[in-house]
Amino acid sequence: MDGVQKTIDAIHHTGILTRDLDGLERRYTDLGFTLSPRSRHLLSARPGELPTEGCTANRCALFGGSYLELLGIVDESAPDPWHTKAMADEYEGFRLLNLETGDIEAARGQLVAAGVHASGVLDLERDVETEDGTRTVRARAVHVDPSSTPEAMLGVAQHLTREYVHQPRYRSHPNGARGITAVLIVAVDAEAAAITERYGRILGASAVRNGARAVLEMGAGQLEIVRASDAGAVLPGEPIPAPSYLAAMTIAVDELGVARSTIEDAGVPTHGTAEGFFVSARDAYGAGLFFVEA
Structure with a gap:
């Protein structure tokens, strides 16, 4: 575009x-x-x-x-x-x-x-x-x-x-958080293409595929859209509050080890990912949280 x-x-x-x-x-x-x-x-x-x-x-x-x-x-x-x-x-x-x-x-x-x-x-x-x-x-x-x-x-x-x-x-956080770099939307299959196209029009951007995700880049951050039928591969076992919904956000931190130990020491479970770790929406008031290194 x-x-x-x-x-x-x-x-x-x-x-x-x-x-x-x-x-x-x-x-x-x-x-x-x-x-x-x-x-x-x-x-x-x-x-x-x-x-x-x-x-x-x-x-x-x-x-x-x-x-x-x-x-x-x-x-x-x-x-x-x-x-x-x-x-x-x-x-x-x-x-x-x-x-x-x-x-x-x-x-x-x-x-x-x-x-x-x-x-x-x-x-x-x-x-x-x-x-x-x-x-x-x-x-x-x-x-x-x-x-x-x-x-x-x-x-x-x-x-x-x-x-x-x-x-x-x-703006100084014990977990070393620096910002929100991505928001992940789960879209019901029948509307996924239309939802992706709509955000593309809003942002003046074209979607690029990254595995199961359609990614729309912005000047700062990105939107990621995944079909509901593929959500299990990206968000295994996560709650499904609606047919289409905001599922997770990605938080960039200074050091993954510091962030993970800070969270686990508070009694909150974490789950390893290819790029960092994840906190389930069940443990974060309905928002899945991916943590990656800045």
Whole structure:
């Protein structure tokens, strides 16, 4: 797809959704991630609307570029403009994939040109503590219609205050994590070709085969899509929460030995792979975790 302007070209963040944020926080601390302090979301329901306090809060494992969001429903009575509770009612776990852009308006245009139904541009805010006091994180996002992408709650996001999110003091992890380098999607066989083609249009990229995986390269990171009938070869014995779903992400670390011992010393089982090791979604709140050396 040469000649396509790539305004969407990186992994912004991935997200694990739960109604048990306390437990999710404990497990990812066990997995060797340093987490940012808990922060409540201020969300807007429609373009141009002022953000208000919603039902969710998060903590994040930050890597300087991408980040891993631990997203919890913390107040069932609060507004839910982004329909998070309905998503959790379907199933909890690895549900969110946000791609990154430096120009959210252009990115929305790219989604529309790719034939994907998307929201208008929405505003997100949350207050965070910095070394200089309380600051407000601001971002702009476009959400893809979930009926268009049943495998993921897909969005595109633009940082407006990246420095308040990726604070250096939270970017040193006991497991040596450096970033999210890949996201693996399992696609029901009948829709696998269409799903691969859709992401290719969104990213302006052509898929390359790597064994059972169709790989779409971005400027930073890659998407990998595997047919459900082949998933057992890539994710043996892993849970199957839906016909098509976000199955796993790949975390690059400084030293595999350090990362593995950190995780195993916390009582979390690991499984060797050709390139590193794997933590089952059963042991990571619904997200399979591949670890490779940076």
